Amino acid sequence: MTASRLNYIFLLILCAFVQCKNKPLNTDSTVNLPDKNTVTLSDAQFKNADLTVGQLQNKPIASQIKLNGKIDVPPQNLVSISVPLGGYLKNTNLIPGMPVRRGEVIAELEDPQYIQLQENYLHAKSKLHFAQLDYDRQLKLNQSRAASDKVLQLAQAELASQQIQLKALAQQLQLIHVRPELLSTNNISRCIRIFSPIDGYVSKVNVHIGTYVNPSEILFELINPNTLQLNLTVYEKDIAQIKVGQPVIAYSNQQTDKQIAAKVTLVSQNMSADGTATVHCQLLQKDSTLKPGMYMNAVVAVQTSTSDALPEESIVDFDGQSFVFEETGKQTYHMTPVTLGTRENGYVQIVNGQELQKHKIVVKNAYTLLMKLKNQEEE
Numbered sequence: 001m002t003a004s005r006l007n008y009i010f011l012l013i014l015c016a017f018v019q020c021k022n023k024p025l026n027t028d029s030t031v032n033l034p035d036k037n038t039v040t041l042s043d044a045q046f047k048n049a050d051l052t053v054g055q056l057q058n059k060p061i062a063s064q065i066k067l068n069g070k071i072d073v074p075p076q077n078l079v080s081i082s083v084p085l086g087g088y089l090k091n092t093n094l095i096p097g098m099p100v101r102r103g104e105v106i107a108e109l110e111d112p113q114y115i116q117l118q119e120n121y122l123h124a125k126s127k128l129h130f131a132q133l134d135y136d137r138q139l140k141l142n143q144s145r146a147a148s149d150k151v152l153q154l155a156q157a158e159l160a161s162q163q164i165q166l167k168a169l170a171q172q173l174q175l176i177h178v179r180p181e182l183l184s185t186n187n188i189s190r191c192i193r194i195f196s197p198i199d200g201y202v203s204k205v206n207v208h209i210g211t212y213v214n215p216s217e218i219l220f221e222l223i224n225p226n227t228l229q230l231n232l233t234v235y236e237k238d239i240a241q242i243k244v245g246q247p248v249i250a251y252s253n254q255q256t257d258k259q260i261a262a263k264v265t266l267v268s269q270n271m272s273a274d275g276t277a278t279v280h281c282q283l284l285q286k287d288s289t290l291k292p293g294m295y296m297n298a299v300v301a302v303q304t305s306t307s308d309a310l311p312e313e314s315i316v317d318f319d320g321q322s323f324v325f326e327e328t329g330k331q332t333y334h335m336t337p338v339t340l341g342t343r344e345n346g347y348v349q350i351v352n353g354q355e356l357q358k359h360k361i362v363v364k365n366a367y368t369l370l371m372k373l374k375n376q377e378e379e
Contacts, residue, residue: 037335038328039373046331049372052364053327056356059309061342061349062301065241067279069232071294077224079198084175086214087111089207090191094220096205100196107194107219114176118188121169121180128162135159200224203292228290230262230281232298239277241302242267248281250298261285264300301344308353312346314363316370325369327360333369 041049087109094106138155141147170180176192204221213219230250234242248262266280281298283290315338316323322340325333336356341349350356362369 037373039325039333039335039369039376040329041331041333041369041372043331045372049368050365051362051368053360054310054314054363055358055361056308056310056350056353057347058306059345059347059349061305061307061309061344061347063305064342065234065238065300065302067232067234067298067300069230069279069296069298071228071290071292071296072231073223073225073292074227074229077198077200077227078203079200079222079224080218081106081194081197081220081222082215082218083109083192083194083213084215085111085113085117086212087114087192089209089211089213089219091209092205092207092219094202094205096202098202100198100200100202100222102196102199104196105193106196108191109194109213110191112190114178114192115188115190117169117172117176118178118183121166121173121183122185122188124162124166124169128159128166131155131159131162194219196222198222198224199226223292225290225292226286228283228292229265230283230296230298232279232281232296232300233276234267234279236271236275236277239267242279242300243302247301248298250281250283250296252294252296255289256297260287260290262298307341307349308356309347309349310361311363312343312348314361314366315340315348316366318370323370324356325362325366326356327362333362335370335373 088111090108090110092107094100100106135152135155135158138147138152142149142152173180173183177195178189178192200223202220203223205219206217206221207213207219230248232248242264244264244267246264248264250260250262251258261284262281263284264279265282268278268280271277279300310324314324316325316335318335322338323335324338326336328334338356339351341351343349
């Protein structure tokens with residue numbers, strides 16, 4: 001074979017190689033990866049899923065302000081126990097947290113001045129009896145002209161004076177819970193008893209047996225828990241939106257799922273140094289787990305407006321974000337992120353609702369699609 005013929009064959013092979021290298025790939029063999037946020041159901045899966053499709057709705061949704069505060073006792077339900085006359089604490093069995101009933105004896109005190117007060121009352125009672133007899137005698141003598149008017153007037157003044165003194169001493173005895181009408185020479189006592197004025201429980205015990213208690217000292221503090229209130233702290237920027245009568249939903253840090261209904265009863269007009277004011281709320285339901293001083297969170301509904309909303313069942317949560325499923329084809333659904341606002345009456349506000357106008361949204365059993373989508377990713 002000649003050299004020219006060999007060169008010709010080599011050039012043909014080289015051209016063929018270059019053409020093969022530059023030939024475009026067959027597009028028919030390209031692999032299309034599935035959309036990880038889209039799920040398609042088979043006929044059997046679609047039947048079992050029992051999905052319902054709807055659209056955004058205009059719903060009256062109240063905007064909310066989140067506040068915090070604590071359970072408190074109205075002043076009229078916090079009772080401080082003291083004695084108007086000092087004395088030594090003889091007996092008590094109260095400890096903080098103990099329940100007490102109205103009229104129950106909660107302590108006994110003793111002191112010589114209690115004896116003296118009872119003695120003074122009985123002396124005044126005896127003197128009043130004598131003054132009454134003397135007045136009656138002088139009245140008869142005056143009527144028969146056997147005694148002057150001056151003598152009668154003196155007897156009348158003495159009677160009035162003794163009546164005043166007896167009534168004053170009777171009031172002092174009642175202050176220390178001694179019934180003057182039952183007092184006699186046979187039942188003078190050196191002790192007095194202290195009674196609970198309310199049904200409730202003991203908040204504080206400030207004394208112990210043997211302590212001398214002055215009239216200005218507080219022995220015990222009692223609380224009536226039947227009318228607890230919720231005091232919330234509101235910042236200056238939000239106070240104008242808080243009105244009397246607005247509904248409040250409260251919950252504790254320990255039980256966030258346990259909601260307690262309340263309503264605003266008073267908004268303080270005094271701003272503190274840190275720019276906050278107090279909102280007083282009435283609890284609309286009794287709860288034995290609530291205690292004075294317990295910290296609470298609360299949501300106050302401050303304004304109602306029409307907003308784009310979907311049923312709460314439409315929303316699914318995944319990886320810390322909220323989504324809905326849009327119907328994009330036959331039995332095909334795409335998971336779309338949404339921004340949520342206020343929840344009310346089973347509906348939730350969709351802040352980015354403008355992006356979903358007239359779109360078909362799964363409003364029932366959306367979590368079925370989420371489970372299918374997760375299983376699809378694992379496969």
